[in-house]
Amino acid sequence: MAEELSEEIKELISVVFFSYMKTILFRTARDYIEAEKRRKKRYVLMEQALFSDEEAYTELEAFVTYTKDNYHIHLQNQLLSDSIPGLRKKDRDVLFMLYFDRLTTIEAAEILGKSQQAVSKQQRKLLKRLADELQHI
């Protein structure tokens, strides 16, 4: 087939192919970056629910970048680090899914076999419980 095509047609196909690829890759990168921004915004919302000071904000930024296996090493806020093991297992699961694995509440709901509303409600209660605990220590 390739030998039958004229050079003009081949050039046309090449230009269109490259343009097509450029458009597709650009849209993919743009959508990925926008999704990342939305995820980061969620962390800020969590931070607002938990803390109100600048130091805590820095802690939380570190908090979300590490895995559930090593978070205690990286968390300088010992109180927050100590509070996590004290949570109920189902709350820890939600915490790790939303803030370590960076899942959305919809994605977490699918994994847990719950509705998105149920996970959001659990998230709110969990944050309140964690905040209350930190205030009382």
Added chain:
Amino acid sequence: MSYSIFDDIAKVQVTDTLLLAKEGDENALLVLLERCEPLINKFAKLPDGSIDEDLKQLLYMTWLKAVETFDPSRYYKENPEETSQP
């Protein structure tokens, strides 16, 4: 010898390579990927100049899917297959 994808000679070769790749030639697919890699790296680059590896992997998969989807026949057949490409 290295050449740009915009060179006339390269344009003809890209189409030949693309047609072979779409027929299942894995070597042609790799050559085509090599030609498109600068574009993938460009879009995977963060503002600080570093490469986001997760995004790069996503772009590789997107690229592969786009090669499968692209239908060159619409440019040399009277009744090309229906596709969604621009």
